[in-house]
Amino acid sequence: xxxxxxxxxxxxxxxxxxxxxxxxxxxxxxxxxxxxxxxxxxxxxxxxxxxxxxxxxxxxxxxxxxxxxxxxxxxxxxxxxxxxxxxxxxxxxxxxxxxxxxxxxxxxxxxxxxxxxxx
Numbered sequence: 001x002x003x004x005x006x007x008x009x010x011x012x013x014x015x016x017x018x019x020x021x022x023x024x025x026x027x028x029x030x031x032x033x034x035x036x037x038x039x040x041x042x043x044x045x046x047x048x049x050x051x052x053x054x055x056x057x058x059x060x061x062x063x064x065x066x067x068x069x070x071x072x073x074x075x076x077x078x079x080x081x082x083x084x085x086x087x088x089x090x091x092x093x094x095x096x097x098x099x100x101x102x103x104x105x106x107x108x109x110x111x112x113x114x115x116x117x118x119x
Contacts, residue, residue, distance in 0.1 A: 001059075001060045001067075001090060001117070002057055002058065002059055002060070002090070003057070003058040003060060003067065003070060003088060003089070003090050004055065004056075004057055004058075004087075004088070004089040004090075005023070005055065005056040005057075005058060005074065005086055005087070005088055006054060006055050006086065006087040006089070007019060007020055007023070007054040007055070007056075007084060007085075007086055008054065008084065008085045008086070008087070009054070009081065009083055009084040009085075010083045010084075011083070011084075013053055016053050016054045017053050017054075019054075019081070019084070020037065020053065020054050020055070020056060022077075023056065023073075023074070023077050024037065024056055026073050026077060027056065027058060027070060027073055027074075030066065030069045030070060030073060031061060031065065031066050031069065032058050032059060032060055032061065032066055032070065033059040033060065033061045034058075034059045035056055035057070035058050035059075036056070036057045036059075037055065037056060037057075038055055038057055058070055067114055067117055067118060068114055068118075071088065071110065071114055074086055074088065074097065075097065075102070075110075078097055078098070078099045078100070079099070079100065079101060080099075081099040081100075082099045082100045083099060084099040085097060085098050085099060088113075090117050093113070093116065093117070095109065095110065095113040097110065
């Protein structure tokens with residue numbers, strides 16, 4: 001199962017790039033198969049492909065435990081970043097997580113999303 005993580009932050013591209021790198025390092029410590037930064041085509045006239053800043057693709061081995069731990073790591077990472085949001089997407093089903101602490105209603109929505117993808 002592949003999980004797409006899109007980071008949106010009101011920061012310059014180099015800061016978003018560094019934030020993405022830090023989150024990638026954290027996710028690599030979990031039980032996931034891999035965490036990659038996708039490469040896409042650059043704009044016309046560019047020298048080659050460009051890295052998609054702020055995006056990670058996470059390949060999950062065992063969906064239940066792995067997804068729960070990845071979402072937990074993303075939430076922990078976001079809790080210190082009030083100006084950031086992260087969009088998580090699996091097979092077209094997405095959820096957006098705000099920076100800072102979640103309300104209990106928001107947490108229930110996140111838990112329901114994770115549960116839909118555990119099996």
